[in-house]
Amino acid sequence: MNDRQSWNLQHTYKTLSDNLYSVQQPTPVSKPQLVRFNKLLAQELGLDFLGVQDDQLASVFSGNVLPNGAEPIAQAYAGHQFGYFTMLGDGRAVLLGEQVTPDGKRYDIQLKGAGQTPYSRRGDGRATLSSVLREYLMSEAMHYLGIPTSRSLAVVRTGEQVYRRPIQEGGILTRVASSHIRVGTFEYIRQYGKQEELKQFMEYVIQRHYPNLINMPNAALELLKAVMHQQIDLIVHWTRVGFIHGVMNTDNMSIAGETIDYGPCAFMNTYNPATVFSSIDTNGRYAFGNQIRIAHWNLSVFAGTLLPLMAEDEEKAIAIARRELDRFPALFSAKWYAMMGQKLGIQSLKEEDAALIDELLDLMKKHKADFTNLFIALTHQEVLGEDIFKADEFKQWQLKWQQRIIQEGEWESVQQLMKNQNPAFIARNHLVEEALEAATTGDMAPFEKLLEALSDPYKIQNADFTVQSVPIGFDQQYQTFCGT
Numbered sequence: 380m381n382d383r384q385s386w387n388l389q390h391t392y393k394t395l396s397d398n399l400y401s402v403q404q405p406t407p408v409s410k411p412q413l414v415r416f417n418k419l420l421a422q423e424l425g426l427d428f429l430g431v432q433d434d435q436l437a438s439v440f441s442g443n444v445l446p447n448g449a450e451p452i453a454q455a456y457a458g459h460q461f462g463y464f465t466m467l468g469d470g471r472a473v474l475l476g477e478q479v480t481p482d483g484k485r486y487d488i489q490l491k492g493a494g495q496t497p498y499s500r501r502g503d504g505r506a507t508l509s510s511v512l513r514e515y516l517m518s519e520a521m522h523y524l525g526i527p528t529s530r531s532l533a534v535v536r537t538g539e540q541v542y543r544r545p546i547q548e549g550g551i552l553t554r555v556a557s558s559h560i561r562v563g564t565f566e567y568i569r570q571y572g573k574q575e576e577l578k579q580f581m582e583y584v585i586q587r588h589y590p591n592l593i594n595m596p597n598a599a600l601e602l603l604k605a606v607m608h609q610q611i612d613l614i615v616h617w618t619r620v621g622f623i624h625g626v627m628n629t630d631n632m633s634i635a636g637e638t639i640d641y642g643p644c645a646f647m648n649t650y651n652p653a654t655v656f657s658s659i660d661t662n663g664r665y666a667f668g669n670q671i672r673i674a675h676w677n678l679s680v681f682a683g684t685l686l687p688l689m690a691e692d693e694e695k696a697i698a699i700a701r702r703e704l705d706r707f708p709a710l711f712s713a714k715w716y717a718m719m720g721q722k723l724g725i726q727s728l729k730e731e732d733a734a735l736i737d738e739l740l741d742l743m744k745k746h747k748a749d750f751t752n753l754f755i756a757l758t759h760q761e762v763l764g765e766d767i768f769k770a771d772e773f774k775q776w777q778l779k780w781q782q783r784i785i786q787e788g789e790w791e792s793v794q795q796l797m798k799n800q801n802p803a804f805i806a807r808n809h810l811v812e813e814a815l816e817a818a819t820t821g822d823m824a825p826f827e828k829l830l831e832a833l834s835d836p837y838k839i840q841n842a843d844f845t846v847q848s849v850p851i852g853f854d855q856q857y858q859t860f861c862g863t
């Protein structure tokens with residue numbers, strides 16, 4: 380097979396303490412078939428599959444045939460799930476290795492749904508075809524929105540049943556991320572490892588993700604700061620586009636600040652900070668508007684794992700960490716208002732703009748405005764049929780806003796800023812479900828069509844300016860699931 384030259388797999392993770400992983404081969408599947416392959420991503424990774432047949436690709440991306448240089452492992456980690464500490468680890472994912480690209484970037488190549496591992500607990504190690512196609516769509520959508528995320532290289536159907544309700548066909552996703560190191564990985568070492576291992580691991584993470592911190596006097600503190608900044612930037616992005624991750628447990632929070640572990644995630648349609656789609660999130664812990672508080676909470680867990688490395692005296696370490704964590708609300712608030720200002724075409728935010736932004740969101744909530752469509756309508760100076768456009772209070776708000784943006788200069792440049800911030804096309808829940816339903820019966824056309832639109836999300840898709848609509852009542856019934 381002539382793909383053998385292009386794989387350039389390294390295994391730096393295996394230089395770490397062997398408590399951190401288990402050597403684990405993928406479990407072969409009976410009839411792998413290629414469903415989707417991401418050629419552009421393959422190119423970025425320096426992988427050349429030109430002339431390689433689909434059935435050969437299916438063999439590789441199902442784990443039946445290992446790529447040249449693969450040394451598969453499953454990674455160990457722990458995490459706080461809905462607030463409670465649990466030992467976890469990759470229960471259904473196998474890391475083939477780290478692909479080093481021609482331009483020197485390093486990416487984990489992982490097969491998700493590749494069979495049981497020592498961390499499977501009572502799970503079957505498999506994933507449904509529908510759930511991996513969902514992750515493919517959502518992660519690629521996030522990438523094209525310009526948001527840090529793991530990516531999806533391939534989806535293979537396994538030809539085997541997985542026992543869910545109802546019984547479904549299995550799928551395997553090839554997932555690409557700058558690493559799969561999580562807050563939960565630090566929790567695992569802090570809980571079960573020696574202090575020396577924790578220190579070695581922290582140094583590895585700094586080397587891999589934050590090399591500018593090497594040789595800093597208090598590396599642990601610097602790492603906390605860096606991860607905090609990355610995480611704030613990420614959640615600001617999520618709130619910019621209405622993304623709800625759905626299960627922000629500490630094991631699903633990447634140290635590199637990428638969106639990972641797409642499970643019950645969804646995009647919000649009608650603006651409401653209390654929006655939740657995940658069937659298991661009954662208390663709204665991971666609701667749209669709560670994500671920032673949870674990120675703060677998760678970071679405090681992260682800080683806790685680093686305490687022994689921050690100062691010898693525990694009280695002193697706690698004081699250092701607390702001082703840093705206390706900066707979080709103000710830092711987030713500044714970045715969030717700056718982002719919201721940009722959504723409204725305001726580059727040079729003034730203090731009084733906060734009131735303008737807050738008022739708009741209050742009106743959007745009150746009049747049940749579609750989050751995406753409202754901003755895209757403002758961007759293109761359109762009036763939509765939605766209730767909010769008929770409300771006098773909104774018309775008054777618009778006047779205030781128009782007076783404000785005059786101060787920002789030419790409309791063209793204001794509009795350009797808005798176009799860059801406000802997507803016109805997002806992965807609407809009903810479209811995602813339609814695409815997945817068709818795909819599982821073998822019809823990939825709706826999936827491909829949706830993916831294409833999601834690959835250019837800031838573009839108005841049609842000449843006559845029609846925005847995306849949502850079937851009435853759909854969201855009220857809509858539920859998403861994890862662990863499928």
Ligand code: AMP
Nearest residue numbers: 467468469470471499502503504505862
């Ligand atoms: P997730 O909700 O996907 O983040 O998964 C939480 C934990 O459960 C992780 O350790 C997963 O690897 C594990 N897990 C989820 N589904 C399965 C499965 N079908 N078999 C084994 N482990 C699983």
Ligand code: MG
Nearest residue numbers: 630631639640
């Ligand atoms: Mg997870």
